[in-house]
Amino acid sequence: MLLARPRPAPAWRTTRWFNTDEPLSLERLRGRVVVLYAFQMLCPGCVAHGLPQAKRLAELFAREPVSVVGLHTVFEHHEAMRPEALAAFLHEYRIGFPVGVDEPGEGGDPVPRTMRAYGMQGTPTSVLIDPAGNLRAQTFGATDDLILGAQIGMLLQEARTGADGAAAEPSAAACDEEGCGLPA
Amino acid sequence: MLLARPRPAPAWRTTRWFNTDEPLSLERLRGRVVVLYAFQMLCPGCVAHGLPQAKRLAELFAREPVSVVGLHTVFEHHEAMRPEALAAFLHEYRIGFPVGVDEPGEGGDPVPRTMRAYGMQGTPTSVLIDPAGNLRAQTFGATDDLILGAQIGMLLQEARTGADGAAAEPSAAACDEEGCGLPA
């Protein structure tokens, strides 16, 4: 269910943020499981499936080290989906989690930069990033709740105990001069 | 299920139309049952309930003398819901029935003119107009499919056979020099 070969998640390139005092970045979210939802406010699949799932996720996992983050990746109808329109959309749809605006593509590229860097095929796309900043899953279109839940559960558990051989990093705190303790 | 006292439906005041070659009006739709859906493109209830119902209605009643018409009645976030944005919205949501843009309110009134004339309380609002141009039902919020269907069925049947006392017009053809025939 998770990518066989985790790789560092590309940095986010954003021009503006909503619902957060400070811009978010992968570095600031280190230590948490991050669920990134790329969407467009006029994308029917995003409105019907992606964003409602993101809202429930933010609510249900509020007490877990899980961060739900939206990314407005406009690649069409740019004039209709400017940040001012997005602000109205977020207000009307009662979206309370942080949402960044993806930086416009370079040299006339209609695809914004973060979307391009992740190689997304469209919206909605959900991305799972582990506490170490590695990209662990990326799905274009609707993701079944059971599967998404299982992926998050795996990352949460992994964060507690360390992952298996390939991906696990022995916690620095696990062993010190005094000896080796059980992971916290 | 229908208003006890039908009254002539107020004229539509619009600045622009989509999905139709010529502007629509009550006069042009005389003889048909009209279901008017007032909506805003950034209204969650419109996107989740009103517009999907309107789409199904247009599809299911395509062979009946029923016209489904949208009316974009923007009373908030005006900058985010300009006609250019509406065009993108209609395209993305695959809305194929005619949609008019309600004329801005006068003297700084945020409520557009047709919405004001009908005394609508918000969006979505669905309005039923009979073939003679009378307003027969108006509902703010979601309408149950069974109820809406029944209202339309009543108007369709009424159009065939004449309504009851108050609204009925004896068909000219029902009685002639030869005597009185059963309604066709």
Add this chain to the structure above:
Amino acid sequence: MLLARPRPAPAWRTTRWFNTDEPLSLERLRGRVVVLYAFQMLCPGCVAHGLPQAKRLAELFAREPVSVVGLHTVFEHHEAMRPEALAAFLHEYRIGFPVGVDEPGEGGDPVPRTMRAYGMQGTPTSVLIDPAGNLRAQTFGATDDLILGAQIGMLLQEARTGADGAAAEPSAAACDEEGCGLPA
């Protein structure tokens, strides 16, 4: 939406009734629009679509001259769907409208008699009967709420004003010694 050629609805053959003090029959329901739901308690489509629609119908049209009636037409797994099991089912599913048990088929016919008389293809099947006892529509499988609503609305309106040529019965009260009045 209604049958081009209405015909008298076949009589109901039943062995038992639930949720009603006296057995129901077409005669007893004369003057009302009747929506008959043929179902089996272990039929997934009946439980998921037919019966919930019937429940909503009974609720929404409680003040109209509409009667919702269930008919348990068991044509398979007879041992698992005996009347005692049906009683438990009706209790658990909170079904409050009258339900008759279709009379077992004759001569080893697994299809019960009323189901056979109506030529039903399976369950769920919904049947619309007008106030004069004529069969006006019969649908196997799920019926769209909008269509069903429209059919019921047509019959309700027809009952008020008389139907078109084929089905209309001139009301006895429409003409008296004084002459002929418009239908009430």
Add this chain to the structure above:
Amino acid sequence: MLLARPRPAPAWRTTRWFNTDEPLSLERLRGRVVVLYAFQMLCPGCVAHGLPQAKRLAELFAREPVSVVGLHTVFEHHEAMRPEALAAFLHEYRIGFPVGVDEPGEGGDPVPRTMRAYGMQGTPTSVLIDPAGNLRAQTFGATDDLILGAQIGMLLQEARTGADGAAAEPSAAACDEEGCGLPA
């Protein structure tokens, strides 16, 4: 999301099994994550929520070490839900995962024995058992897919790497005379 204090899951007491050649038991499922669904065939919440979730789970996790098992825990309307009726139900609802019939309660207890041993409050109840046979979660009523998915994901990951302090059992194989190896 998982019980703070795992405890050995009580043994299953069953009289009959469907959809499996041999009776299932906790012992036979050791090494797998087990999702046990207690249900009654005439329980609306089971039919609407519990069993459809169980079916999707069985399908989506078919390639994972996850076993979905049904348990027919009849505590009311016993006559209407005998094993013969259950067989018809499982056939009609296309339920393909193994289903056991809970053993009738002793001494006239209407609650069957496994249901009693787990202290279930009603149906549907879902129970999560880890690969070591410990009860890790038990929920009466509908469980959100995201939460259930996360719980299963945690157990799957835990099975790969060992759990955290409180719940972890050092694998017998982890340490031997040669020293201690990383968990497989």
